[in-house]
Amino acid sequence: MKKHKILIIGAGGQLGSELTQGLWKLYGKENVIATDIKDPQGILSQGNFEILDVLKQKNLFDFIKKNEITQIYHLAAVLSATGEKNPKFAWHLNMDGLIHVLDAAVEYKLDRVYWPSSIAAFGPTTPKQDTPQDTIMDPTTIYGISKQAGERWCEWYHRKMGVDVRSLRYPGLIGYKTKPGGGTTDYAVDIYFKAITDKKFECFLQPDTYLPMMYMDDAVKATLDLMEAPAEKVKIRSSYNISSMSFSPAEIAEEIKKRIPDFTISYQPDFRQAIADSWPKSIDDSAARKDWGWNHQFGLEEMTEEILKNLPALLAQEA
Numbered sequence: 001m002k003k004h005k006i007l008i009i010g011a012g013g014q015l016g017s018e019l020t021q022g023l024w025k026l027y028g029k030e031n032v033i034a035t036d037i038k039d040p041q042g043i044l045s046q047g048n049f050e051i052l053d054v055l056k057q058k059n060l061f062d063f064i065k066k067n068e069i070t071q072i073y074h075l076a077a078v079l080s081a082t083g084e085k086n087p088k089f090a091w092h093l094n095m096d097g098l099i100h101v102l103d104a105a106v107e108y109k110l111d112r113v114y115w116p117s118s119i120a121a122f123g124p125t126t127p128k129q130d131t132p133q134d135t136i137m138d139p140t141t142i143y144g145i146s147k148q149a150g151e152r153w154c155e156w157y158h159r160k161m162g163v164d165v166r167s168l169r170y171p172g173l174i175g176y177k178t179k180p181g182g183g184t185t186d187y188a189v190d191i192y193f194k195a196i197t198d199k200k201f202e203c204f205l206q207p208d209t210y211l212p213m214m215y216m217d218d219a220v221k222a223t224l225d226l227m228e229a230p231a232e233k234v235k236i237r238s239s240y241n242i243s244s245m246s247f248s249p250a251e252i253a254e255e256i257k258k259r260i261p262d263f264t265i266s267y268q269p270d271f272r273q274a275i276a277d278s279w280p281k282s283i284d285d286s287a288a289r290k291d292w293g294w295n296h297q298f299g300l301e302e303m304t305e306e307i308l309k310n311l312p313a314l315l316a317q318e319a
């Protein structure tokens with residue numbers, strides 16, 4: 001059996017730290033190297049961790065060669081809200097980072113590459129309900145434009161260079177173990193923290209702003225299921241729609257109130273409202289379900305139950 005040696009780039013982020021643990025379970029800690037540009041926080045320091053900047057192409061190539069890497073999960077990116085504040089850097093990291101990884105896949109004949117796309121690749125004239133797999137894509141943020149362009153690059157490297165690159169268009173990802181940074185959907189993470197620490201939350205989106213969302217455990221499962229699928233089942237080489245739930249700030253607040261009755265929410269929409277308004281409200285992920293058997297486990301109720309059960313102990317440990 002061929003030995004896997006897995007490199008995770010951007011492992012310190014919200015998805016990266018949980019995906020790293022999923023990969024440890026699947027392949028063994030000794031076969032996974034987590035990397036980021038910053039020192040490891042929390043659980044990541046319990047496995048192989050190294051500093052690596054994907055923008056330094058020679059360092060990346062040398063690293064892959066030296067460690068005999070066979071698969072890369074490339075997660076390093078600037079998200080939607082932060083990207084609007086520093087658009088040139090967002091483009092540089094999101095595009096050049098991806099192209100370095102795809103070139104490395106060709107150079108070192110990697111088995112597989114994973115790269116995340118996002119619902120941000122859609123835009124204001126995309127159909128908003130049950131957004132189809134193939135549809136109008138007119139993203140308005142630099143992050144979204146980089147995801148749309150990245151999808152085309154992935155497809156091109158697959159078609160022309162034979163790279164086995166796989167991708168998911170993530171909705172807003174919600175976890176409680178690591179705080180997210182710079183996304184428009186991130187209010188739905190922050191709200192749980194504030195519900196526990198302050199019993200109140202000021203939301204930067206309006207109460208009725210519906211967005212597609214996903215609990216972190218489902219996102220990790222989707223990613224690993226896609227990467228484990230036989231190549232012939234992965235028919236889409238741009239990026240797969242995936243979905244599990246959609247909700248508004250008012251609805252998540254209601255769900256929290258069922259468990260923390262004195263919790264209150266107020267609304268102060270800012271520039272992120274326009275970003276959220278340009279994105280789909282719900283996603284049709286039938287292609288992922290049909291091609292490689294995707295199915296989700298968590299809805300809003302189960303996710304809220306799980307987070308509010310576990311987060312207080314985590315916050316107490318940190319205090």
Ligand code: AKB
Pocket residue numbers: 079080081117118119120143170171172173182183184185186
């Ligand atoms: C963001 O809000 O920027 C991200 C995303 C939807 O990709 N969470």
